[in-house]
Amino acid sequence: MKFNKLFCLPIILFSFYSLAVENKLIEECETCHGENGVSTNSTIPIISGLAAVNIEDAFSMYKDGEREAKDIDGNDMTKVANSLSEQEVSDISLYYSHKLFKTPNQVYDKTLVNAGKKIHLAKCDICHSEGGTLADDETLILAGQWTPYLRESINSFINGERYGDDTMVEELQALSEKHIEALLAYYASLK
Incomplete structure (x- = not known):
């Protein structure tokens, strides 16, 4: 050969x-x-x-x-x-x-995961498809990302401290704290 x-x-x-x-x-x-x-x-x-x-x-x-x-x-x-x-x-x-995304082990409220999945599918999946697992979406990987980092990022988008797509910011601003916690539990549950 x-x-x-x-x-x-x-x-x-x-x-x-x-x-x-x-x-x-x-x-x-x-x-x-x-x-x-x-x-x-x-x-x-x-x-x-x-x-x-x-x-x-x-x-x-x-x-x-x-x-x-x-x-x-x-x-x-x-x-x-x-x-x-x-x-x-x-x-x-x-x-x-070119590196492999590796998810950390995180503690999360398992009772919120299904609600978080529903919120993701209704509000986020259009850009962050497949549970936010795809780098090819070019919208960042959400699945398995550190929860404290995601929480801080979400708050920064909501408060206007960080630039984001207008539609995403509006969707985040419409969520209650309980909905955000459910969304974070869903992302933490994904490996």
């Missing part, structure tokens, strides 16, 4: 690219977002497996001041975003998009 050199070249190049990104930038990302982008801090999102475009958008929003950054040990995403070149942002985004 002959090897197609053109087929092997992208694999070899991606391997070198992956090592270069990992050695230079990934260590910085992983101080907050955890090994391979799997955060162990429930207020910091898991970024492994997200669509590259979503990661790039987050960098852009931090850079443009459209999203407020939390200070973590003297560092925050606004500082990080402003310190990186467009190529570095692209490299980081591509690197994490």
Whole structure:
């Protein structure tokens, strides 16, 4: 069997690219977002497996001041975003998009899951299909994401502290606290 050199070249190049990104930038990302982008801090999102475009958008929003950054040990995403070149942002985004999204074990109220699923299907599924499990939707993975992070994000959208699609913000603002807790229980239940 002959090897197609053109087929092997992208694999070899991606391997070198992956090592270069990992050695230079990934260590910085992983101080907050955890090994391979799997955060162990429930207020910091898991970024492994997200669509590259979503990661790039987050960098852009931090850079443009459209999203407020939390200070973590003297560092925050606004500082990080402003310190990186467009190529570095692209490299980081591509690197994490090729990782597997891993869900943490979380405690949640199992009695709220069915109600949360109904709310998701009625209000959220049009953009966050299949329970918010697909990175291909380019709307972020909700299923299995840290509940405290999601709760904080939802509140930021509701309060106008974070930019979001107008329809999504209106849908979130229409939900009661009980409905939001049910929605969060549903997402936490998905693995």
